[in-house]
Amino acid sequence: MKSVLARADSISGRILGGVSLFLLTLLISPALSLAQEDLSHSWFNTHRVNMLVFLLVFFALIIYFIERAKKGKSLFIRRIAGLDAIEEAVGRATEMGRPVLFISGIEDVDNIQTVASMIILGNVAKMVAQYDTPLFVPICRPFVVPVAEERVKEGYASAGRPDAYNRDNVRYISDEQFAYAAGVNGIMLRDRPAANLMFGSFYAESLMLAETGFLTGAIQVAGTANIHQLPFFIVACDYTIIGEELFATSAYLSREAKLLGSLKGSDLAKAIIMGLLALGAVLETAGITGFTRWFFIE
Amino acid sequence: MGTTELIWNGIAALLVLSIYSFLYKDNPFYKFAEHLVVGVSAGYFAMILYYNAFLPKLINPLRAGEYWYIIPGILGLLMWARFSRKWQWLSRPTLGFVIGSGAGVAIPLYLQNYVLRQLSATMLPVGVSSWPQITNILIIIMVLSALAYFYFSKEHTGVFGGVAKFGIWTLMVGFGAGFGMTVMGRVALLAERVVFLRDYFSQLWNAVF
Numbered sequence: 001m002k003s004v005l006a007r008a009d010s011i012s013g014r015i016l017g018g019v020s021l022f023l024l025t026l027l028i029s030p031a032l033s034l035a036q037e038d039l040s041h042s043w044f045n046t047h048r049v050n051m052l053v054f055l056l057v058f059f060a061l062i063i064y065f066i067e068r069a070k071k072g073k074s075l076f077i078r079r080i081a082g083l084d085a086i087e088e089a090v091g092r093a094t095e096m097g098r099p100v101l102f103i104s105g106i107e108d109v110d111n112i113q114t115v116a117s118m119i120i121l122g123n124v125a126k127m128v129a130q131y132d133t134p135l136f137v138p139i140c141r142p143f144v145v146p147v148a149e150e151r152v153k154e155g156y157a158s159a160g161r162p163d164a165y166n167r168d169n170v171r172y173i174s175d176e177q178f179a180y181a182a183g184v185n186g187i188m189l190r191d192r193p194a195a196n197l198m199f200g201s202f203y204a205e206s207l208m209l210a211e212t213g214f215l216t217g218a219i220q221v222a223g224t225a226n227i228h229q230l231p232f233f234i235v236a237c238d239y240t241i242i243g244e245e246l247f248a249t250s251a252y253l254s255r256e257a258k259l260l261g262s263l264k265g266s267d268l269a270k271a272i273i274m275g276l277l278a279l280g281a282v283l284e285t286a287g288i289t290g291f292t293r294w295f296f297i298e
Numbered sequence: 299m300g301t302t303e304l305i306w307n308g309i310a311a312l313l314v315l316s317i318y319s320f321l322y323k324d325n326p327f328y329k330f331a332e333h334l335v336v337g338v339s340a341g342y343f344a345m346i347l348y349y350n351a352f353l354p355k356l357i358n359p360l361r362a363g364e365y366w367y368i369i370p371g372i373l374g375l376l377m378w379a380r381f382s383r384k385w386q387w388l389s390r391p392t393l394g395f396v397i398g399s400g401a402g403v404a405i406p407l408y409l410q411n412y413v414l415r416q417l418s419a420t421m422l423p424v425g426v427s428s429w430p431q432i433t434n435i436l437i438i439i440m441v442l443s444a445l446a447y448f449y450f451s452k453e454h455t456g457v458f459g460g461v462a463k464f465g466i467w468t469l470m471v472g473f474g475a476g477f478g479m480t481v482m483g484r485v486a487l488l489a490e491r492v493v494f495l496r497d498y499f500s501q502l503w504n505a506v507f
Contacts, residue, residue: 176339231477280421
């Protein structure tokens with residue numbers, strides 16, 4: 001757990017570094033490309049001031065709440081209903097004596113949804129270790145395999161069952177999207193897991209996976225931030241964690257300062273956006289258009 | 299259709315039917331097709347990676363004398379250290395660069411497209427004197443209630459809970475529209491495969507008889 005958190009710590013440090021570097025690049029590059037004949041007047045793109053203000057406000061809120069969380073201040077997050085569904089799914093698999101299948105999406109470890117999925121995987125691994133239920137984790141990307149192995153191993157260790165950990169249950173299938181879906185479908189049809197947990201980034205294979213799981217009679221809980229795939233999970237799964245709830249679930253389960261702080265910061269940013277929206281609508285109705293024009297991106 | 303084409307298309311038709319056979323139940327034909335696509339895709343992907351990424355983006359520039367390309371080459375090689383427990387730490391600079399650059403590109407882009415543009419497009423004049431103004435009221439209420447659903451710092455109780463519930467209904471309407479649109483696209487893909495099978499078997503019949 002500590003090594004995974006340490007890794008997340010170094011990753012987030014790099015994220016902040018990368019963001020500041022590329023923010024500067026992205027702000028400057030349009031100006032440079034548009035005004036190559038006179039670079040001396042193009043070091044700052046004034047058409048992107050609104051984006052800069054928003055980014056600075058968001059970053060300030062997130063960093064503020066991360067620091068509050070690090071100091072041990074209590075940050076309230078409401079319990080996500082999908083957490084009960086995960087526990088129910090694992091319990092059902094235990095009663096039926098059949099395995100749990102955890103699918104972490106098809107994106108690589110640098111995708112934030114995959115990171116959230118790995119955090120949930122650790123908690124699921126702890127649950128199945130307590131109940132002695134087999135856990136299968138088919139992986140689409142090679143570099144997710146060691147991360148998933150470590151999360152599952154730590155889950156078993158924190159449940160006091162390190163001997164029950166089986167490395168072969170975390171297996172690489174294929175990088176290719178539909179080959180991965182075919183492989184996972186085969187696992188579902190042959191091993192007949194009683195619970196399918198699908199958390200991460202999914203694309204067109206989402207309906208294939210969810211429908212096959214439905215055919216096998218498994219209880220299915222899914223969560224993704226890819227909005228185009230949510231309808232398929234909603235119709236084919238017993239419970240769906242929608243969009244940002246996936247990140248809230250991982251923050252709620254891990255209680256890690258950076259995740260909690262980011263969630264609280266984005267919550268406050270959301271409240272600000274709602275206020276700006278209402279204010280903008282009132283001003284537009286009154287015929288004052290300057291406020292709306294400030295948010296316009298050319 | 300020549301004999302060679304007839305044979306290759308025949309294999310394609312057999313594999314299509316093998317995959318569709320799983321709609322009935324798992325069987326050796328589906329298993330074979332599944333293992334074939336997993337294996338072939340791994341090999342095909344490796345070749346795609348070599349000819350589309352490794353060769354033009356590393357080998358050719360190095361051959362042309364642009365030796366600074368060795369730096370990203372070394373960073374890429376260091377990623378393989380992730381498979382060793384002892385040397386895993388060597389992959390952190392590369393991972394940090396990939397995640398940092400990905401986030402650095404994605405965050406301003408997402409903010410621009412999913413926040414600022416949406417915000418400016420949703421600040422609409424409201425009223426009851428015309429139908430567009432009435433629909434603007436609906437749009438603004440639906441957007442605000444959908445945002446309220448994703449507010450995690452307060453329990454969904456009371457008035458706020460009612461607003462959040464309206465928000466999830468709004469989301470479900472949108473998801474239903476998206477589902478219908480995508481199902482239409484999938485049916486179009488099925489139609490294309492059915493046309494392929496029809497054309498192949500008619501050509502096979504003509505060739506044999």
